[in-house]
Each structure stands twice: as C-alpha cells, then as structure tokens.
Amino acid sequence: xxxxxxxxxxxxxxxxxxxxxxxxxxxxxxxxxxxxxxxxxxxxxxxxxxxxxxxxxxxxxxxxxxxxxxxxxxxxxxxxxxxxxxxxxxxxxxxxxxxxxxxxxxxxxxxxxxxxxxxxxxxxxxxxxxxxxxxxxxxxxxxxxxxxxxxxxxxxxxxxxxxxxxxxxxxxxxxxxxxxxxxxxxxxxxxxxxxxxxxxxxxxxxxxxxxxxxxxxxxxxxxxxxxxxxxxxxxxxxxxxxxxxxxxxxxxxxxxxxxxxxxxxxxxxxxxxxxxxxxxxxxxxxxxxxxxxxxxxxxxxxxxxxxxxxxxxxxxxxxxxxxxxxxxxxxxxxxxxxxxxxxxxxxxxxxxxxxxxxxxxxxxxxxxxxxxxxxxxxxxxxxxxxxxxxxxxxxxxxxxxxxxxxxxxxxxxxxxxxxxxxxxxxxxxxxxxxxxxxxxxxxxxxxxxxxxxxxxxxxxxxxxxxxxxxxxxxxxxxxxxxxxxxxxxxxxxxxxxxxxxxxxxxxxxxxxx
Amino acid sequence: xxxxxxxxxxxxxxxxxxxxxxxxxxxxxxxxxxxxxxxxxxxxxxxxxxxxxxxxxxxxxxxxxxxxxxxxxxxxxxxxxxx
Numbered sequence: 001x002x003x004x005x006x007x008x009x010x011x012x013x014x015x016x017x018x019x020x021x022x023x024x025x026x027x028x029x030x031x032x033x034x035x036x037x038x039x040x041x042x043x044x045x046x047x048x049x050x051x052x053x054x055x056x057x058x059x060x061x062x063x064x065x066x067x068x069x070x071x072x073x074x075x076x077x078x079x080x081x082x083x084x085x086x087x088x089x090x091x092x093x094x095x096x097x098x099x100x101x102x103x104x105x106x107x108x109x110x111x112x113x114x115x116x117x118x119x120x121x122x123x124x125x126x127x128x129x130x131x132x133x134x135x136x137x138x139x140x141x142x143x144x145x146x147x148x149x150x151x152x153x154x155x156x157x158x159x160x161x162x163x164x165x166x167x168x169x170x171x172x173x174x175x176x177x178x179x180x181x182x183x184x185x186x187x188x189x190x191x192x193x194x195x196x197x198x199x200x201x202x203x204x205x206x207x208x209x210x211x212x213x214x215x216x217x218x219x220x221x222x223x224x225x226x227x228x229x230x231x232x233x234x235x236x237x238x239x240x241x242x243x244x245x246x247x248x249x250x251x252x253x254x255x256x257x258x259x260x261x262x263x264x265x266x267x268x269x270x271x272x273x274x275x276x277x278x279x280x281x282x283x284x285x286x287x288x289x290x291x292x293x294x295x296x297x298x299x300x301x302x303x304x305x306x307x308x309x310x311x312x313x314x315x316x317x318x319x320x321x322x323x324x325x326x327x328x329x330x331x332x333x334x335x336x337x338x339x340x341x342x343x344x345x346x347x348x349x350x351x352x353x354x355x356x357x358x359x360x361x362x363x364x365x366x367x368x369x370x371x372x373x374x375x376x377x378x379x380x381x382x383x384x385x386x387x388x389x390x391x392x393x394x395x396x397x398x399x400x401x402x403x404x405x406x407x408x409x410x411x412x413x414x415x416x417x418x419x420x421x422x423x424x425x426x427x428x429x430x431x432x433x434x435x436x437x438x439x440x441x442x443x444x445x446x447x448x449x450x451x452x453x454x455x456x457x458x459x460x461x462x463x464x465x466x467x468x469x470x471x472x473x474x475x476x477x478x479x480x481x482x483x484x485x486x487x488x489x490x491x492x493x494x495x496x497x498x499x500x501x502x503x504x505x506x507x508x509x510x511x512x513x
Numbered sequence: 514x515x516x517x518x519x520x521x522x523x524x525x526x527x528x529x530x531x532x533x534x535x536x537x538x539x540x541x542x543x544x545x546x547x548x549x550x551x552x553x554x555x556x557x558x559x560x561x562x563x564x565x566x567x568x569x570x571x572x573x574x575x576x577x578x579x580x581x582x583x584x585x586x587x588x589x590x591x592x593x594x595x596x
Contacts, residue, residue: 071582072585072586072587076586076588085582089575089578089579092578093574093575093578096574096578115540115543116536116540116543118535118536175531175535176563178539178540179543179552180539180542180543180548180552181539182561182562182563183551183552183555183562184562185562185563186563187563187565188563189565198524199524201520202520202521202523202524202527203520203521203524204520226566229566229567229568234577237577237580237581237584238580238584238591239584239590239592240591240592240594241591242591283566284565285565286565286566317562344563344564344565345564345565345567345569345570345573346560346561346562346563346564346565346569346570349558349560349561349562349564349570349572350555350560350562353554353558353560354554357558360558360560360576361576361579361580364567364570364572364576365576365580368567368573368577371566371567439568440568444568444569448569451565502594502595502596503590503591503594503595504595505588505590505595506583506590506591508590509583509586509588509590509591510583513579513582513583
C-alpha cells in the first residue's frame with residue numbers, strides 16, 4: 001500500500017469524482033468515506049434530537065392532529081374562516097417548534113449579516129459566536145484529519161492547510177454577509193471561488209494550503225447530507241399543478257437544453273453542457289454541484305456554471321416581478337412562473353414578495369418541489385454518464401460490472417439518505433419534527449460549510465486561463481440564455497394551463513386564504 | 514518586474530479594492546432609498562435572499578403549513594381538474 005493511495009488518476013485531470021481502483025481498499029475511497037461521514041453526522045443529529053425531544057411529545061402529537069382535523073372541518077365561506085385558519089396554523093406551528101428539538105444548532109454557526117462593520121457578522125442576537133465558530137472548526141478538523149489519516153495522508157499537514165481553507169471560507173461568508181450583497185443574492189459560493197482564484201492566480205496557492213483543498217470530498221460529503229433535505233413527500237405540496245409545473249417542465253427543459261448544446265451549439269465538453277443545463281433548469285447552485293459530481297465535471301466547469309446562474313438570478317429576480325405586474329398575469333400564475341424559472345430559493349422568495357404574499361408562497365413552493373428533483377437528476381445523470389458517455393478503451397458499451405465499478409457510489413448514499421428521511425417524514429408529526437430537528441438542527445449547517453469549503457478549494461485549484469478558454473466562444477452563455485428562454489416560455493405555459501384552465505379553483509383557493 | 518512580484522502586486526491591489534468596496538462603497542450604497550427599501554422589505558417578510566435550497570429559507574415551514582391546509586382541504590381543488 002502506498003502512502004498516497006487512490007487518490008487518484010482523475011485528480012490530475014481536475015475532475016470532481018474519485019474512482020475506486022481494484023488495488024485500493026474501499027475504506028480509502030472518497031465515495032465511501034463521504035458516505036460514512038455523512039451518515040455519521042446524520043446519526044449524531046438524529047440521536048441528539050431524539051434524546052432532547054419533549055417528554056409530552058405524544059400528547060403534543062395528538063393536539064397537533066386535533067388542530068389539523070378542526071382546520072379541515074372549517075367552512076371556507078364563513079366570515080370567521082380566515083381568522084380561525086390563522087389561529088389553528090399558529091397553534092400547529094407552536095406545537096411543531098416545541099417538538100423539534102435542536103440541541104446542537106447553536107454550536108454550528110457561520111458569520112451572519114452586517115452593514116458597515118464586518119465585526120457585526122460575528123455576533124448573533126448580540127452574543128459573540130467566536131466560541132461556537134471555534135467548536136465548528138475543531139469538529140470539522142478532527143473529522144477530516146481522521147479521513148486524511150485513513151487515506152494515508154499526513155493529518156498534521158492537512159490540519160495546517162485546513163486552517164487556511166476554513167479561514168478563507170469565513171472571509172467568503174463575511175463578504176456574502178454584507179447586507180447589500182446579501183439582499184441582491186450574491187451568495188457565498190461566488191466569493192469563495194473568487195477568493196480562491198485570487199490567491200491561485202496571483203501569488204499562487206501555497207503547498208501547505210493545497211494539502212486541504214479536498215474539493216471532491218467536501219462536495220460528496222455535502223451531497224450525502226443534502227440527501228436529508230431531499231424529501232419526496234414535498235412533491236405533493238402544491239397538488240397536481242405543482243407536479244406539472246416543477247416535474248414536467250423541468251426535465252423537458254433540461255434534456256432539450258442539453259441536446260441543443262450538443263447538436264446545435266456543439267459545445268466540446270459534454271459535462272459543461274450538462275452542468276449548465278441542470279443548474280439553469282433545476283435549481284442553480286445545488287443542482288450544479290450534484291450534477292457536476294455525478295458527471296465528473298471539471299472544477300472550472302462547475303464554477304463557471306454557478307457564476308452564470310448567480311448573474312442571471314440577480315437579473316431575473318429584479319426583472320420578472322415587473323413583468324408579472326405589468327402583464328397582469330396574477331399572483332398565482334406569476335408566482336409559479338417565477339418559482340419554476342429563477343434559480344435559487346432565496347431569490348425566488350424575494351422576487352415573489354415584490355408581487356405579493358400569495359406569489360411568494362406559490363413561488364417558494366414550486367421551487368421547493370423542483371429542489372426535490374435534484375435526487376432523481378443526480379442519479380439519472382450518474383447512470384447516463386457511466387453507461388453512455390464514458391467510453392471503454394475499445395469504444396464499446398461497458399458491461400454491467402464496468403458500469404458498477406465506474407458508478408459514483410456517493411449518489412447511492414445521497415439517494416438512500418433521501419429515501420430513509422422521506423419515509424421518516426411521512427410517519428406523522430413526530431417523524432416530521434424529528435426530520436426537522438435533524439436538518440435544521442445540524443445537517444443543513446454542515447452541508448453549507450462543506451459546499452463553502454469546496455468552492456474555496458475549487459478557486460485555489462483553478463486557473464483563470466481555463467475560464468477564458470471556455471468563455472472564448474461565448475457558447476456557455478448562449479446555452480444558458482437559450483435554455484432559460486425555453487424555460488421561461490414552457491414554465492409560463494404550464495403555469496397558465498394549470499392554474500387558469502385545468503385547476504382554476506386551486507388558484508382561487510390560494511388567492512382566498 | 515518579475516512574475517512573482519507582479520503577482521504579489523496584483524494580490525495587494527485586489528485586497529485594497531475588496532477593502533474599499535466592502536468597507537466604504539457598499540455601506541454607502543446601503544443608505545440609498547431604493548436599496549434600503551428592498552433590504553427592509555425582505556427583512557419584514559422574513560426572506561433570506563441568499564437561501565440556496567428550500568430548507569435555507571427561514572419562512573418555508575410556515576408556507577408549507579399554509580399550503581398543506583389548502584391542498585389537503587376536503588374540496589380537493591388541487592387534485593380534481595375542472596374541465
């Protein structure tokens with residue numbers, strides 16, 4: 001066994017995925033270690049949440065059920081309906097808040113919002129977050145140092161580098177936390193990549209820092225944790241109209257854009273084409289990360305796709321609300337249209353709010369249903385990629401064994417976590433609040449940190465020249481714009497068809513609440 | 514000037530630019546009425562515009578609860594087409 005094991009042939013090509021090799025034991029492979037670490041974090045979150053649940057949770061669950069039953073029996077035509085509905089929903093919210101215990105939440109923090117003094121980012125509710133930040137750093141450091149040791153790398157060298165990468169991630173959060181930057185949706189991902197790029201393309205990434213630029217590992221661990229948020233029950237959150245707007249239009253746009261990139265624009269890199277198509281059609285950053293990892297995209301391809309998504313998101317979140325209001329398409333159709341087309345949830349909610357409260361709710365719900373598609377897209381892309389895109393040496397179709405060997409196994413972990421937590425979520429209010437405790441109390445914060453560390457690492461390992469090469473032809477931008485135009489047209493058509501022609505009463509119900 | 518010195522100069526210049534933009538320019542912009550209105554509007558509505566995934570949006574649980582009350586209502590408007 002060599003001291004620098006697996007890791008790996010594809011690293012040299014700057015790809016995101018790491019393949020297992022017959023000479024390498026499974027416990028040294030990134031995919032399995034990411035699955036193991038992700039699962040361990042979820043288990044810790046689940047156990048602490050279970051142990052901290054209130055003693056009278058059974059009674060609370062009964063009260064919650066009773067409240068839901070009363071709500072269903074209310075007469076919508078009664079004068080008191082709106083007020084009674086509001087009271088009952090508040091009652092349900094209070095019960096859910098009490099049942100969802102999150103004992104570790106205050107220990108997993110990141111810098112927050114600030115206006116003119118960056119030090120304000122390190123205070124939450126007037127309390128310093130220095131100690132919890134240190135705890136967050138030490139927990140990550142310990143976990144990753146163990147992983148490094150398992151892979152035959154020096155944990156000490158990794159620790160020195162990790163302190164630097166973590167520090168850069170902190171600065172990225174700080175830059176993204178300035179209130180103007182934050183409220184115009186310029187997310188940490190952008191600043192993390194740019195900071196890394198600034199270092200690597202000016203003074204060069206120091207060797208001690210590059211010991212901790214483990215992009216693939218951070219992304220895979222983050223994606224396994226993201227599985228806890230991909231809950232298939234949410235698919236039904238807006239009934240059939242929601243499914244049609246989110247789950248019919250989105251795959252059609254994704255596949256059409258990819259084919260357009262392949263056969264019309266003839267983009268040389270299939271992985272770049274696929275990552276841009278997915279991040280534009282599904283849900284921006286998170287879809288780009290999941291697809292890039294599933295199709296072994298280059299780091300530069302991922303960051304370019306994210307950059308495009310962020311720039312167009314800023315434009316769309318400003319322009320689309322004006323179009324909705326000027327055209328008079330209404331809050332429900334307008335909300336569904338914006339939810340189906342603007343890339344990130346925050347931007348969708350902000351754009352919806354400019355139209356109205358109902359538009360915001362519909363837009364955010366459509367985006368949530370679309371978010372769930374990530375699980376299916378990542379899995380389908382991984383299968384498609386190893387089966388049809390990556391050729392064998394002799395150019396023939398790979399066998400089933402070959403497909404399995406090449407398959408990015410972490411996607412199975414992602415999907416398994418998603419299915420298990422979806423099942424748990426479906427087990428009444430107790431299951432639902434347990435999942436809320438796991439996600440809101442722990443996995444969401446860790447996932448966010450993993451992605452931020454990954455974006456810093458991408459920047460530190462990338463070269464500006466790669467971006468200029470990719471952008472020279474202008475094809476990635478043309479692909480994004482053409483795909484987005486198709487997305488805008490089809491999403492509007494489907495939203496109009498659903499809420500105006502097929503389910504008009506559903507639209508009326510949403511407007512009347 | 515060597516490549517190394519040029520790189521260090523670029524790095525220092527970029528750091529100065531970042532410091533100027535984040536410590537002076539952006540705080541000044543945040544006092545502009547149109548930008549202030551947007552920021553205050555988002556805050557009042559409980560919106561985190563940088564939410565990447567639906568779980569990052571602070572008001573999502575309230576929206577889901579409210580939607581569930583409509584979608585699960587006995588009228589079944591979200592499941593029965595009105596042709």
